[in-house]
Amino acid sequence: MVKHNFVYFFREGLKNMSSHRLMSFTAISMTLGCLLIMGTFTLVAVNAAMNLSTLANSNEIVAFVDETLTEQQGRALEEKLLSIPNITAARYITRAEALAAYTEKNPQEELFRDLDPGIFRDRYALTIENLEQIDLTVRRVEHTDGIAKVNYYEEMASGIITVRNVAAIVSAALIGVLFVVSVFIISNTIRLTTYDRREEIAIMKIVGATNAFIRWPFVYEGFLMGMIAGGLAFLLQWGLYAAVTGAVAENDAQRLFEILPFSRIWLPVLGSFLGTGMLVGIGGSMTAIRRFLDV
């Protein structure tokens, strides 16, 4: 068995790359572009999913209790509300508690300091499990006897769901297509190198080199191209992400959308880029070298 000579194969891989500098540069650039598109859509999907889950956890449905009911009758509605599917918790809030919470949230607004709790209604804060079924849940709550009105951020929830779904579908499709495109580009570049070195390959075979020994320099070449593309794509993605985060922060004064800080996701992003780059590179080189190993 031929010992794996890392330094030799690595050097040969580098030599291969430099023998077709322009083609290698093109392959790296194209792969980088593909990775960047895949990464951008994936990050959009990840952020949309995160916002959706935040919304589901923190944004409760507020169900106002009919004013004709006494507090005791109002509190008795809890069991009925909890029996509605998709509702995981129901917290009764009296008008006095509602006023206290309101003034606490808006301490600067002097006007509301001495409000009469009578202008607020008793209410339930309902926590739901699945935000995608919010419309159905709201309809069921509205039809509950003793509930006068329901408030929830309908548009925001459906907007985020749409963004998440579109981003997930587009990124899944793009990942598939761009992965194949990247493999094809790297494969063609390495095919050029194998063509250039066909005489060398033929001699290696005739002196008894194993297919693995012949294949390794080309695998390293693909690996290197994939890793370079992955590394550069990570840096560009970082810059792009920072720019988008800045732009969103500037335009979203109400902080409706939360964007994951890059410091929390850089490691999985780097790992994904390098991993995908490596897979693309090795896949491309294996495809390219296969037919040279027939004899």
Place this chain on the structure above:
Amino acid sequence: MIRLKDVELEYENGTKAIQGITLTIEDGEFVFLVGPSGSGKSTIIKLLTGELLPTFGRVMVNGFSIMNVRDPQIPLMRRTLGVVYQDFRLIDKKTVYDNLSFVMRAVGANPREIKDRIPRILHVLELEDKMQCYPRELSGGEQQRVAIARALVNHPSTIIADEPTGNLDPDRSMDLMRLLIRVNQMGTTVVVVTHARELVNRFGKRVVTLDAGLITHDAVGRYVGGRRYG
């Protein structure tokens, strides 16, 4: 040992390159394989290196049966052979040293073995001062000697030389043949495919004559055959 038994080879287009050849070459023998163009000489070499498989018959090379050898064993079988070509087939971008070292690496030699063995073999072939030269900086004779060094560097038990003197002048051809005789005297089996009838006659070795895919003559001494080789 090399043994061909009732070997036939027909190409996909219907051309019969070999039409039933039986031939045995014992270990340590020196054999000239001669014949006109298209007689099947090169096909026999390809059969011996495993580049072609016979359509009928058996080919044994140094203990490996070409018909039954599995893919992972082909490199092992080829390591028992050293092949020298008419056009040298040296890698232009590599120095003489690197042309030899890469074939040693290919069979798993370690760097120390490579450093030890290459200068010694280049010394034997009087090429030690050409170690860092590129093939284009060498004469035809020197390039062919590098090709022989490359064939010998992995210590094969058999050397197969396909028209090794085809690109050399008569003096260089004679030197090369003497070199191959020396290699043979050290115990290596040598099979030389050639057109050079003068060389064949001069050395008094076994001569196997092929014509139209058949062996027409097999004897020690001079070649026998009416057709002019070409």
